[in-house]
Amino acid sequence: MYGGWMGKILRINLSSRKYREEKLSEELIRNYIGGRGFAVKILWSELKPKINPLSPENKVILATGPLSGTFSPSSGKLVVATKSPLTKGYGDGNIGGHISSSIKMCGYDAIIIEGKSNKPVYLYITPNSVEFKNADHIWGKGAIETDHILRKDHGNSIGTLVIGPGGENLVKYAVVITEYGRAGGRPGIGCVFGSKKLKAIVTEGWLDIPVVNLEKLINITRKAVDFLKKQSNYDKWVSQGTMAAIEWSQENAVLPTYNFQENVFEKYREIGGETMSKLYKIIRKACFSCPMPCGNIVRDKKYKIWSELDYENVAMFGPNLGIDNMDEISRLNYMADEYGIDAISLGNVIGFVIEAFKKGYIDETMTNGLKLKFGDPDIVFELMKMVTYRKGIGDLMAEGTRTMAEKLGGDTYKFAMNVKGLEITAYDSHSAPGMALAYGTSPIGAHHKDAWFIAWELKIGRDVVSREKVEKLVLMQRIRGGLFEILTVCR
Ligand code: SF4
Missing domain, CATH: 1.10.569.10 (Aldehyde Ferredoxin Oxidoreductase Protein, subunit A, domain 2)
Structure with missing residues (x-):
């Protein structure tokens, strides 16, 4: 296996309450690299067309990137993806905190969640096992309160993804929350959790992440951090x-x-x-x-x-x-x-x-x-x-x-x-046509994580209409929505 990868995908079925480990294939690594690349490929290959996003047939993918769990700067993001109940198309988000590194330290590069539990459940994942735990005592509670309860039960070195009553009640734009206030999955990932009666995922990992050349990674990281701080x-x-x-x-x-x-x-x-x-x-x-x-x-x-x-x-x-x-x-x-x-x-x-x-x-x-x-x-x-x-x-x-x-x-x-059904993020683009175009052509709908073109547009002039401007827009979408989401690093 390559450095950076643990070599395994964890597949969990909530209907049967069974799980299995699958080998991370070389084909997936070489062609899709990680994060959004993995999520798109897995959902495209495994979901039947036209399924109801809130049915047991839908799946949730949690995908790390090749740098997750190493100390590369700002590499703590996790891609959470599914067929969106809000847009009805592919939907994803990224979430920070410590959940991505924790999944990696449990020994997994990605997790696939399928099926539907018949009663509220939360998952407790370690390098040794996956436990399906009764969630009756936290169902109905807020996401922040639930995070506190889970940390009381499992200690503070865990990663968490939690839903609140919004997800339980199938609000179509419910998200998952980690660490009392970091949210991710705008196209309704929390709603799909709720449809599966999945209240939370708790991970507790302790494995080392394999790195091919540790000395080189340390040197590059030092340079990057120095650069950022200057x-x-x-x-x-x-x-x-x-x-x-x-x-x-x-x-x-x-x-x-x-x-x-x-x-x-x-x-x-x-x-x-x-x-x-x-x-x-x-x-x-x-x-x-x-x-x-x-x-x-x-x-x-x-x-x-x-x-x-x-x-x-x-x-x-x-x-x-x-x-x-x-x-x-x-x-x-x-x-x-x-x-x-x-x-x-x-x-x-x-x-x-x-x-x-x-x-x-x-x-x-x-x-x-x-x-x-x-x-x-x-x-x-x-x-x-x-x-x-x-x-x-x-x-x-x-x-x-x-x-x-x-x-x-x-x-x-x-x-x-x-x-595309996804609400516009907080940049009014009436007077920024390039940003409006970026929203309009963003694959998951109006999300700044893919479409944040506005700073560059204001620099070159909002009234400029040129081929160069559109080419730059496409390039930035590829970098923001492509490269960053695949590497699961922060912008
Ligand atoms: S800059 Fe990005 S990685 Fe760093 S704390 Fe903020 S969201 Fe997290």
């Missing part, structure tokens, strides 16, 4: 992480505001990276082997809740819903993680219903008497609960903006902000 914006990155993009998006008029109706937000300073780092941040957090920790753990002043903030979530619960208060945004962000629902899609869905209410497509009989308006965090919280437990209009909201627009009809499709 970058002029390194200090800002570790103090604000992606939150610095609030100010950047405001300056460049791409900050989604009032359901993408506007692209600047008057009170952006109150919720920006500067304010967050000076007044709210208490700890920095990093994924496995990352020298540029971007995790912003904050403690808000009103509710005293610890929450992990990043740009996308703050933009979608802040300006996009007209909310200018960091305490409230922090609480909403925490609850989205606890419910195990993608904050980006949720911010879109709530923005959509508020706009639909204002335009007369929805009335108070459909909202349990709520008068929907932008800028009210309590209304947003009520809607969030309705989505999570599929109450009232929350049942329709749980299907995503594309389905909502199909059901409500009229002109609602014009403000249902999605591509």
Whole structure:
């Protein structure tokens, strides 16, 4: 076997409660390398066409990359993939923390989960065994609370993937959560977990990762870390992480505001990276082997809740819903993680219903008497609960903006902000046509992890329309959605 690989895939069947180890084939390594490459190939080969994503026939793939578990910089990502219940096509996400390295240290390069359990279950995976554990005591609990319980039972050296009530109730954009606030799998990976009655995966590994030339790896890693730390914006990155993009998006008029109706937000300073780092941040957090920790753990002043903030979530619960208060945004962000629902899609869905209410497509009989308006965090919280437990209009909201627009009809499709059913991430592209094209051609729908073209576009000019611009866009999609996702390293 090559260095970097453990040489095994773990296949787990939840219906039969059996598992087996399979050899990682040379063909898979040479042609597909890892991460998204493995996931696409396995799903393409094994799923029958037209299956229902929430049926036992669907599978979930957890795929590491060749650098996972080594100390290569920022190599702690895991690709989680499935047939998406939201878009009905291939859907994946990547998730950080320590789960990817932990799977590798259990001896596996990828895990395939198939079938469906007849009662709530969680998996406990070590190099020695796979245990199917009763999850009755954690079913119904929040993802963050569940993570605490699992760590109490199994210790702190575990990797986790957990769903909240959103996944259990089959919210189509439910995610998996790790380490109290890192989310992944926007196209509904948490929903597919829920359909399989799979509450969590816990891994505890201790095996060494084979490396062909350790000395060379150490030298290259040292050089890479030195290079990163010398970058002029390194200090800002570790103090604000992606939150610095609030100010950047405001300056460049791409900050989604009032359901993408506007692209600047008057009170952006109150919720920006500067304010967050000076007044709210208490700890920095990093994924496995990352020298540029971007995790912003904050403690808000009103509710005293610890929450992990990043740009996308703050933009979608802040300006996009007209909310200018960091305490409230922090609480909403925490609850989205606890419910195990993608904050980006949720911010879109709530923005959509508020706009639909204002335009007369929805009335108070459909909202349990709520008068929907932008800028009210309590209304947003009520809607969030309705989505999570599929109450009232929350049942329709749980299907995503594309389905909502199909059901409500009229002109609602014009403000249902999605591509291929996946809600648009937090860059308004009305005045950035290259970014709009990148969203439109991204394979899984509107996701910045594949489509983040906007910084380059603003540098060369948003009004430029040229072959060179399109070629650059295709190249960047190949690098971001191809290379990075296959190597499972952070951008
Ligand atoms: S930059 Fe942030 S998300 Fe990326 S690996 Fe480092 S800590 Fe994780």
